[in-house]
Amino acid sequence: MKREIIVAKSAGFCFGVKRAVGIAEEYAEKGIPAVTLGEIIHNPTVVDGLKERGIYPVEEISEVPEGCTLILRSHGVPLSVVEELEQKCIPYADATCPFVARIHRIVAERTAAGDTVIITGNPDHAEVKGIIGHAKGDVRVVRNFKELEKLSINEKNLCAKCITIVSQTTFLRAEWEKCEKFAKKVYTNLLIFDTICNDACTKQSEADALSRRCDGMVVVGGKKSSNTARLWETCAANCPTVLIEYPSELKPNDWKNCEVIGVTAGASTPYGIIKEVLQTMSENRVENSFEEMLEQSFREEESKYVRNGDKVQATVMVVKDTEIVVSVGSKHTGFVSSEELSEDPSVKPADLVKVGDEITLKVLHVNDADGTMTLSKKKVDAEKNFQAIEEAAGTDKILEGTVVEVVRGGVIVVTDGVRVFVPASQATASRNEALEGLLKQNVKFRVLEVNAQRKRAIGSIRSVLAEERKARQAAFWENVEVGQVFKGRVKSLTSYGAFVDLGGVDGMVHVSELSWLRVAKPADVVSVGDVLEVFVKDVDKEAKKISLGYKKEEDNPWEILKRDYPVDTVAKAKIVSLTAFGAFANLIPGIDGLIHISQISHERVAKPEDVLSVGQEVDVKITDIDFDKHRVSFSMKALIEAPAKEEAEEEAPVEE
Ligand code: F3S
Numbered sequence: 001m002k003r004e005i006i007v008a009k010s011a012g013f014c015f016g017v018k019r020a021v022g023i024a025e026e027y028a029e030k031g032i033p034a035v036t037l038g039e040i041i042h043n044p045t046v047v048d049g050l051k052e053r054g055i056y057p058v059e060e061i062s063e064v065p066e067g068c069t070l071i072l073r074s075h076g077v078p079l080s081v082v083e084e085l086e087q088k089c090i091p092y093a094d095a096t097c098p099f100v101a102r103i104h105r106i107v108a109e110r111t112a113a114g115d116t117v118i119i120t121g122n123p124d125h126a127e128v129k130g131i132i133g134h135a136k137g138d139v140r141v142v143r144n145f146k147e148l149e150k151l152s153i154n155e156k157n158l159c160a161k162c163i164t165i166v167s168q169t170t171f172l173r174a175e176w177e178k179c180e181k182f183a184k185k186v187y188t189n190l191l192i193f194d195t196i197c198n199d200a201c202t203k204q205s206e207a208d209a210l211s212r213r214c215d216g217m218v219v220v221g222g223k224k225s226s227n228t229a230r231l232w233e234t235c236a237a238n239c240p241t242v243l244i245e246y247p248s249e250l251k252p253n254d255w256k257n258c259e260v261i262g263v264t265a266g267a268s269t270p271y272g273i274i275k276e277v278l279q280t281m282s283e284n285r286v287e288n289s290f291e292e293m294l295e296q297s298f299r300e301e302e303s304k305y306v307r308n309g310d311k312v313q314a315t316v317m318v319v320k321d322t323e324i325v326v327s328v329g330s331k332h333t334g335f336v337s338s339e340e341l342s343e344d345p346s347v348k349p350a351d352l353v354k355v356g357d358e359i360t361l362k363v364l365h366v367n368d369a370d371g372t373m374t375l376s377k378k379k380v381d382a383e384k385n386f387q388a389i390e391e392a393a394g395t396d397k398i399l400e401g402t403v404v405e406v407v408r409g410g411v412i413v414v415t416d417g418v419r420v421f422v423p424a425s426q427a428t429a430s431r432n433e434a435l436e437g438l439l440k441q442n443v444k445f446r447v448l449e450v451n452a453q454r455k456r457a458i459g460s461i462r463s464v465l466a467e468e469r470k471a472r473q474a475a476f477w478e479n480v481e482v483g484q485v486f487k488g489r490v491k492s493l494t495s496y497g498a499f500v501d502l503g504g505v506d507g508m509v510h511v512s513e514l515s516w517l518r519v520a521k522p523a524d525v526v527s528v529g530d531v532l533e534v535f536v537k538d539v540d541k542e543a544k545k546i547s548l549g550y551k552k553e554e555d556n557p558w559e560i561l562k563r564d565y566p567v568d569t570v571a572k573a574k575i576v577s578l579t580a581f582g583a584f585a586n587l588i589p590g591i592d593g594l595i596h597i598s599q600i601s602h603e604r605v606a607k608p609e610d611v612l613s614v615g616q617e618v619d620v621k622i623t624d625i626d627f628d629k630h631r632v633s634f635s636m637k638a639l640i641e642a643p644a645k646e647e648a649e650e651e652a653p654v655e656e
């Protein structure tokens with residue numbers, strides 16, 4: 001049967017283990033007497049190899065021979081161990097993995113601040129014991145989500161406390177996500193630090209993907225290694241999986257019926273062992289050149305060495321609120337902050353990428369001591385897309401982008417990750433518009449010039465706005481008709497009218513067209529900035545002039561009078577002026593009527609002001625309306641009962 005063997009790219013030493021073994025080997029090479037506190041890694045081959053070179057493990061500090069340096073392994077130790085070494089003046093080399101050391105710092109700081117720290121992990125594992133040993137207060141360990149649930153039920157008082165959660169570096173990500181979700185629901189004062197090691201995470205996800213495609217898996221690693229155990233669990237869930245520590249443990253029957261076999265290895269498995277395993281499988285006549293495969297794997301490992309400025313392919317491992325964690329295939333954990341993901345500060349990492357995405361990134365900084373590297377996506381995007389900007393420079397091509405910043409002298413527009421500076425004079429249609437109004441707006445612009453070397457570009461929004469305005473104007477003059485209704489903004493006022501912007505074309509509303517009432521000046525009715533509904537009264541397409549009307553027929557007071565106040569209607573009116581022949585009274589806005597002096601009273605009135613005053617409200621009867629001459633006559637007398645005639649006659653002197 002033709003068989004295929006696939007080796008996981010991430011198989012073998014992780015950054016922390018490589019570093020710790022490297023420290024021990026350096027002591028061996030230099031011939032400096034040294035011992036390790038416990039086995040340097042969970043791999044007997046490595047431990048035995050070091051023993052042969054004089055570096056052997058001790059269990060207690062008391063066993064450290066005089067003059068020997070104690071190497072602290074990558075799992076880390078409790079603070080008390082370091083303190084004891086210092087107190088006893090025993091020289092030591094700290095090979096604690098920087099990712100574990102970070103957890104030590106978090107636990108120390110948060111417990112000192114009064115938090116209860118919950119560690120998700122195995123309490124019997126040396127790494128977790130070391131983490132607990134850095135706590136300065138209350139600390140708990142839960143092995144899984146179920147134990148976290150139980151803890152919150154048994155200790156209800158924890159819900160009201162400040163809680164910090166961290167995890168063992170090799171904790172299962174799926175289990176961690178369940179814990180994280182649950183903790184967010186239960187604990188209100190919660191700080192979560194995702195401290196799962198990216199290497200462990202990469203190994204797990206790669207093992208998961210590989211074991212889904214294979215008929216069988218071989219996991220190589222120390223039986224005591226927790227990350228190897230995690231790999232075995234992950235693979236065994238998908239296909240038949242064997243866990244071996246040595247090549248001699250391989251049995252040909254293990255893959256008898258397998259066409260595709262996957263091989264992965266824990267973080268403490270050296271390449272030498274993986275090579276032997278592959279050779280053994282080769283001797284067992286699995287077709288494929290394993291030597292070649294391994295050489296290829298070494299070459300790949302070599303090529304994973306990256307420098308600042310390199311471009312690398314990365315896989316998204318974790319998406320957080322402020323950054324993403326990526327695997328770049330090397331032993332470094334890659335971080336891309338949200339600022340380096342996109343030029344747009346309002347965009348969140350989850351809007352741009354998801355776990356499993358393959359993306360190209362630029363290396364900003366490699367920190368070999370910490371095993372981390374910082375990378376940028378926006379720089380790659382900008383480089384790629386700057387070419388399009390260069391091509392558009394000086395042409396009529398219109399680009400689109402978002403205004404992300406108002407800076408001194410203009411705004412910054414981002415298009416496909418490239419920043420383009422638009423000077424204030426080119427940012428808006430008119431010079432007096434505030435630039436702040438453009439922030440977060442999508443805009444169209446042209447590229448005026450570029451500096452290819454410095455990757456700088458200058459653009460103009462105004463050029464596009466002017467063109468759009470011209471096009472709108474042409475369409476307006478072609479289609480405008482008398483009677484058309486528009487909504488427009490009052491642009492300016494003069495003594496004779498208001499100019500209204502109809503969207504690129506200005507029309508004038510004459511003061512007499514603003515209101516049915518008598519108006520001294522346009523400003524009494526409208527203000528600059530008001531939005532009016534106007535209609536076209538007259539248009540001269542040749543001269544490009546347009547007169548607008550604003551007042552509406554239904555608001556015409558003479559129409560209201562006709563409809564609501566026929567002759568003989570009794571109503572209240574307010575005296576507005578007095579003359580020798582009578583008084584004028586206002587009935588409704590725009591309608592004043594005359595109360596002739598003879599219609600004020602049954603009695604003789606010498607002067608209207610003898611009985612009436614301006615502002616006084618009186619009852620009147622409408623006695624006549626002349627719609628042509630716009631005249632209304634009122635009578636007060638008609639509403640007053642006339643004195644009885646007989647009495648008048650009785651009182652009158654009788655002529656003999
Ligand atoms: Fe460190 Fe991760 Fe290895 S925590 S020791 S790099 S598995």
